[in-house]
Amino acid sequence: MKRHLKLILLFIRATVQIQLEYRSGVFGRTLANLLSTGTSVMLLWAMFQQVESVGGWSFDQALVLVGIVTTIEFVVEIWFYPSLSKITTYVQRGEFDVLLIKPVASQFLVTFRYMQVMEFTGLIIGLSVIGTGMYRVGSITPINILLLVVFMIASIVIIYSLYLALSTLAFWFTRIEEVASMIWLHSTAGNYPITAFPPWARFLFTFVLPVAFVTNVPAQAATGRLTWEWGLGGLAFATFALCGATWLWNLAIRNYSSASS
Amino acid sequence: MSIIHVDHLCKDYEVHQKEPGLAGSLRSFVRRKYQIVPAVKDVSFDIAQGEIVGFLGPNGAGKTTTLKVLSGLLYPTSGKASVLGFTPHERKAEFLKSITMVMGQKQQLAWDMTPGDSFLVNQAIYDVSEADFRQRLGELTDMLELEPVLKKPVRKLSLGERMKCELAGALLHAPKILFLDEPTIGLDVNMQQAVRRFVADYNARTGAAVILTSHYMADVEALAERVLVIDGGQLVFDGNLSALVAERAPNKVLKLQLAHPVSPERLQVFAPVRMLEGLTAELLAPRGNVAEIAARILNDVPVADIAIEDMPIEEVLGRLFQRKPAAEAAK
Amino acid sequence: MKLRALGALLALNYGISLQYRAQSVLWMINGTVPLIMMLIWLQLAQGGSIGAYDSTTFAQYFLFMFLARQSTPTWVIYLMDRGVKNGELSPYLLQPVHPVWHYATEHWGELMCRMPIILPIVAIGLAIADAWSWPLLAHLPAFILGLALAWVINFTMHLTVGLIAFWSDNALGYDTVIYQLYIMLGGMVIPVELFPKAVQNALAWTPFPYVLDFPVRVMIGRISGIDVLTGFGIQLFWIAVLGFLFAWGWRRSLKRYSAAGA
Numbered sequence: 001m002k003r004h005l006k007l008i009l010l011f012i013r014a015t016v017q018i019q020l021e022y023r024s025g026v027f028g029r030t031l032a033n034l035l036s037t038g039t040s041v042m043l044l045w046a047m048f049q050q051v052e053s054v055g056g057w058s059f060d061q062a063l064v065l066v067g068i069v070t071t072i073e074f075v076v077e078i079w080f081y082p083s084l085s086k087i088t089t090y091v092q093r094g095e096f097d098v099l100l101i102k103p104v105a106s107q108f109l110v111t112f113r114y115m116q117v118m119e120f121t122g123l124i125i126g127l128s129v130i131g132t133g134m135y136r137v138g139s140i141t142p143i144n145i146l147l148l149v150v151f152m153i154a155s156i157v158i159i160y161s162l163y164l165a166l167s168t169l170a171f172w173f174t175r176i177e178e179v180a181s182m183i184w185l186h187s188t189a190g191n192y193p194i195t196a197f198p199p200w201a202r203f204l205f206t207f208v209l210p211v212a213f214v215t216n217v218p219a220q221a222a223t224g225r226l227t228w229e230w231g232l233g234g235l236a237f238a239t240f241a242l243c244g245a246t247w248l249w250n251l252a253i254r255n256y257s258s259a260s261s
Numbered sequence: 262m263s264i265i266h267v268d269h270l271c272k273d274y275e276v277h278q279k280e281p282g283l284a285g286s287l288r289s290f291v292r293r294k295y296q297i298v299p300a301v302k303d304v305s306f307d308i309a310q311g312e313i314v315g316f317l318g319p320n321g322a323g324k325t326t327t328l329k330v331l332s333g334l335l336y337p338t339s340g341k342a343s344v345l346g347f348t349p350h351e352r353k354a355e356f357l358k359s360i361t362m363v364m365g366q367k368q369q370l371a372w373d374m375t376p377g378d379s380f381l382v383n384q385a386i387y388d389v390s391e392a393d394f395r396q397r398l399g400e401l402t403d404m405l406e407l408e409p410v411l412k413k414p415v416r417k418l419s420l421g422e423r424m425k426c427e428l429a430g431a432l433l434h435a436p437k438i439l440f441l442d443e444p445t446i447g448l449d450v451n452m453q454q455a456v457r458r459f460v461a462d463y464n465a466r467t468g469a470a471v472i473l474t475s476h477y478m479a480d481v482e483a484l485a486e487r488v489l490v491i492d493g494g495q496l497v498f499d500g501n502l503s504a505l506v507a508e509r510a511p512n513k514v515l516k517l518q519l520a521h522p523v524s525p526e527r528l529q530v531f532a533p534v535r536m537l538e539g540l541t542a543e544l545l546a547p548r549g550n551v552a553e554i555a556a557r558i559l560n561d562v563p564v565a566d567i568a569i570e571d572m573p574i575e576e577v578l579g580r581l582f583q584r585k586p587a588a589e590a591a592k
Numbered sequence: 593m594k595l596r597a598l599g600a601l602l603a604l605n606y607g608i609s610l611q612y613r614a615q616s617v618l619w620m621i622n623g624t625v626p627l628i629m630m631l632i633w634l635q636l637a638q639g640g641s642i643g644a645y646d647s648t649t650f651a652q653y654f655l656f657m658f659l660a661r662q663s664t665p666t667w668v669i670y671l672m673d674r675g676v677k678n679g680e681l682s683p684y685l686l687q688p689v690h691p692v693w694h695y696a697t698e699h700w701g702e703l704m705c706r707m708p709i710i711l712p713i714v715a716i717g718l719a720i721a722d723a724w725s726w727p728l729l730a731h732l733p734a735f736i737l738g739l740a741l742a743w744v745i746n747f748t749m750h751l752t753v754g755l756i757a758f759w760s761d762n763a764l765g766y767d768t769v770i771y772q773l774y775i776m777l778g779g780m781v782i783p784v785e786l787f788p789k790a791v792q793n794a795l796a797w798t799p800f801p802y803v804l805d806f807p808v809r810v811m812i813g814r815i816s817g818i819d820v821l822t823g824f825g826i827q828l829f830w831i832a833v834l835g836f837l838f839a840w841g842w843r844r845s846l847k848r849y850s851a852a853g854a
Contacts, residue, residue: 032768039776046782046791050642054632188625188781196632334682336847354688362686369683371604373611378604385600386689 007104008112015082015114030121033074037125040066040191055196060136062193065219067129068152069190072214074122075156080163082114088170096256107249111164130222139224147221151231154238155214161241162210164249171252190215213237264438264470265308265331270340272301272326300326302494303340308472310437313464315485316474319582323494324474325442331472332362332440345437358387361436363427365443370415376426377411380433387434394433401429404459421452428459439463441473445480457483478575492582502574509581510572512545515555520563531558540565597689598697605701623662627717629781630654634721643786644814651721652728652812653783655714656735660804661780662710663703663739664746668695669767672754676849677761685846692751699747731811734820738807741827746803748834755838758845779805785814799830 044066048059057065087110090096099106130148134140194202194212206212217234220226276298301323308314316324329335330342333349333356342349347356363369370379384394402408405425410418418426424444431439441460445453461484464471475481481488481502488505490498498505515532519540528534528542531554536543546554551569558564633650636642645653675681675691684691718724753770757763775781777800784792784805795801806823809815815823 027765029762029765029768032765032772035769035772035776039772042776043781046787049788050786051636054636189628192632196635198631198635201631329682332686334685352685357686357688360686362683364682367679367683371608373608374604378607382597382600382604385594385597386687388594388597388688 004104004108007108008115011113012115012117015116029077029119033070033119033122033125036073037066037070037129040069041129044191055193057193057195058137060133061219061223061225062191063133063136064130064222065133065193065215066191067126067131067133068155068215068218068222069126070129071123071126071152072155072159072190074119074126076159076163077122078116078119080160082116083111084163084167086110086114087167091170091256100253100256106253107164107246111160134222137223139222141224144222144224147226147231148218151218151221151226151234154234155218157238158210158214158241161238161245164245165241168245168248168252171256210237210241262310263307264310264345265306265472266341266343267304267306267327267331268341268343270301270304270327270330270342271299271338272323272330272335273338274298274300299494301330301491304491304494304496305340306489306496306499308470310470311464311468312487313461313471313473313485315481315488316472316491317481317488317578318491322491322582324491327491328362328440328442328472328474332360333357358434359437360440361431361434361438362440362442363431363444365424365441365446368415368423368427370423370426370430372416373414375412375414376407376418376430379415379426380430383430383433389434393435397433397435398429401432404462405429405455421448421455424448424452424456425459428456432463435467435469437469439469439471439473441471441475443475444473445475445477453477453479454483460484478573478578482574490578490581497581503571506571506574506577507548510577511548512572513548513551514570514572515544515546515551515558516568516570517542517544517558517562517564518566520565523562527562528558531561598693601689601693601697602700605698606704607701608698609702609705623665624658625775625780626654626657626661630658643783645783645786648721648723649812649814650783651718651723653779653808655717655721655723656808656811657780657804658717659710659714660739660742660808662706664743664803666699666747666750668699668747668750669754669757669763669770671695671698672751673757673763676757681849695751696747728811728813731813735807735811737824738810738820738827741824741831742803742807745799745827745830745834748831748838749799752834752838752841755841755845758848773800774804777801778803779808785809799834802827802830 041063044059044062047054048062054062090099090110099109102109131140134144189197189205189209189211194205194216197205202212212230213234217226217230220230274297275295300321304323304327316327318324326335330337331344331349333344333352336350345356345359347353349356370376371382380394380398383389389397402411405428407425407429410422410426415423415426428444439460444460445456448456457480460471460473463469464484471484473480473484486501488498488500488502489496490505498509500508514535517528519542522540523542525534525537528537528544532544532546534542535545544554544558546569555567555569559567630650630653633642633645633654634647637645637647637650640646641649672681672695675684681691684694750767750770753766754763756766777795777798778784779801784795784801787795802823806815806827810820810823
């Protein structure tokens with residue numbers, strides 16, 4: 001455990017050094033983050049100019065949703081995307097063996113190798129939007145914050161598992177770069193309450209692309225409207241997703257080692 | 262008649278500098294230091310129609326940079342380059358149609374399609390008439406033995422097959438000048454020879470000038486009568502290969518096959534011993550009196566066989582380049 | 593630019609795209625934002641029309657928006673970024689054809705692969721939502737012309753922004769920036785007509801509504817007569833402006849490319 005923590009710190013250090021080389025990138029991404037969140041808030045506002053509520057949610061409650069999407073996008077952008085999208089590259093270039101011969105679990109390596117912590121601006125933006133929404137709803141209480149943290153972690157676990165599972169498909173279909181980008185659908189659909197969709201789409205966004213668990217449940221927690229069914233469901237889904245993705249990963253690795261010469 | 266004229270050509274690169282470590286990264290993030298690195302310094306030469314010229318020099322000497330200036334990929338920092346009467350970096354269509362460049366490390370054929378598909382595109386891009394295209398493709402297919410690979414996707418070809426297709430694709434528009442940048446890199450020996458033979462043939466047949474850089478001395482030895490040696494961005498030699506050896510290698514190599522073992526001291530008397538292993542020995546004899554030394558050895562030492570050779574070209578160059586840093590440090 | 597070279601490049605790129613059909617499908621999934629938004633707006637419109645839009649208008653708007661978005665995507669910033677970073681641009685520069693044509697035909701080739709999948713989706717969508725009426729067919733020629741001009745605006749805009757690749761290590765970040773502007777200003781999430789009046793007026797000064805919203809509104813008949821012609825005029829204006837900007841920047845950027853060592 002201690003060795004792994006040390007490794008993570010080393011990895012982050014190395015990645016920060018690389019990132020500092022590309023300094024204009026940080027600026028571009030911050031601008032993109034600001035714009036993307038600004039866009040979502042503005043669009044939400046424009047939508048609420050036309051209607052009173054969307055799927056039973058008020059503007060302020062939906063604002064929390066936007067903040068959560070921003071925060072999760074941030075995590076994907078600085079962590080999952082840079083790390084896990086490399087899997088495809090490794091497999092395509094046949095460089096995966098290099099990872100397998102290292103004396104550390106391969107899943108650990110691909111997960112933590114490239115965390116680009118330099119770009120913390122997305123986090124600040126996301127948290128401020130969540131804070132603003134909660135303040136306007138009047139739901140800032142210790143218990144709500146605690147619940148928010150718990151369900152945000154569950155969200156991140158779900159996204160991680162999805163991302164890992166999709167990237168793992170690269171072992172079977174080598175030309176699959178864009179698969180992982182499906183994740184970004186969350187940033188569109190996730191900005192709206194699940195109840196804003198027709199019933200059949202709600203099912204889709206709950207179990208197939210789990211927008212409901214990833215964005216709606218933490219938002220409900222933050223605004224003090226979480227029901228125990230959704231809460232338990234979210235935690236169960238996260239556990240299930242993590243186990244599934246890890247299983248798929250191990251299967252792929254076994255497959256890879258036996259197939260390659 | 263000169264088709265390439267280079268006059269006091271200089272090319273600088275801007276490179277940003279970084280100290281090692283996290284602190285260094287941070288410092289360079291805040292205030293980035295740029296350094297001007299001269300890659301080519303005051304180089305002048307002329308190349309005539311039909312010549313094959315080899316660029317020699319260690320890594321980073323400025324060979325590829327010069328090639329890129331001549332092909333119009335780089336703007337010169339100062340000085341002049343003129344190719345077929347054009348200024349290369351203006352990249353006029355007429356100019357681009359009369360040159361070609363093959364880069365051993367960069368492929369130009371579409372990866373997922375067959376070489377034939379890429380050739381058709383080149384035909385259209387270079388505006389080659391159907392008759393010319395057929396005739397040239399036929400010739401190139403024969404010379405390079407491409408028949409079996411034309412219909413396979415490029416990604417399925419071996420490195421050697423791919424390079425041959427690259428060459429064919431680069432020559433369909435019958436360019437007057439071929440720039441070859443490391444054309445044999447990574448190829449096996451047979452394939453290297455095939456490429457060399459082809460280039461020599463092509464040059465003889467069409468009279469196109471060939472300018473090549475290569476790591477493999479054998480490429481240059483086999484192809485180029487004339488070499489330009491570039492080191493540290495400067496042209497240090499321009500002439501034919503044997504002149505280079507004569508000028509830069511004052512010694513010849515005396516190769517001895519001994520009848521029975523002899524101590525190094527006994528050979529040392531005649532000339533410095535370069536190598537002595539069992540019954541083979543190599544001595545370095547000054548060019549002027551190599552014959553005399555050989556005669557003395559034959560008299561004194563039990564020799565089964567003797568040969569007088571030039572220093573291998575690699576070694577001549579190796580010494581030439583090695584001396585450089587020392588001289589630089591002395592300044 | 594010789595037509596023959598254009599044809600050959602297009603044929604080549606169509607061939608390449610055909611081999612990556614799977615990739616095209618994924619791209620499309622990624623471009624479903626208008627469809628997701630349609631679901632929400634249809635749900636919202638159940639209580640009666642919103643602004644001037646009822647459920648039929650929403651369905652039409654977003655289905656044609658989907659078509660418009662799928663006809664105009666561009667990854668040219670990515671191509672330019674890669675070209676500069678790996679030197680893949682160099683072989684293109686050695687050819688007597690502007691690299692822009694390589695990029696453009698790559699997009700067209702991919703478009704030819706994509707359309708046979710997109711068009712049925714739009715048709716099925718229109719059928720399910722019961723939003724098709726035959727008189728709309730009369731708007732088709734204007735819609736297609738508008739889309740073609742929109743494609744050029746979008747492509748030239750990305751080309752121009754892509755020039756950043758020559759000057760900075762990370763041009764891809766700006767690709768996201770433009771994408772955000774599209775979502776916000778092009779009508780992909782909210783029909784431009786449903787924005788507050790002041791916002792609409794401000795938008796009219798930017799090229800964004802002319803890439804997506806304008807052709808779509810022409811198609812569903814919410815712009816007609818002389819306004820259509822004015823719209824085309826403004827599209828041409830943006831093409832001229834962006835084209836000029838690009839040509840100007842390209843020359844400077846190439847110099848820079850070579851300064852850094854091609």
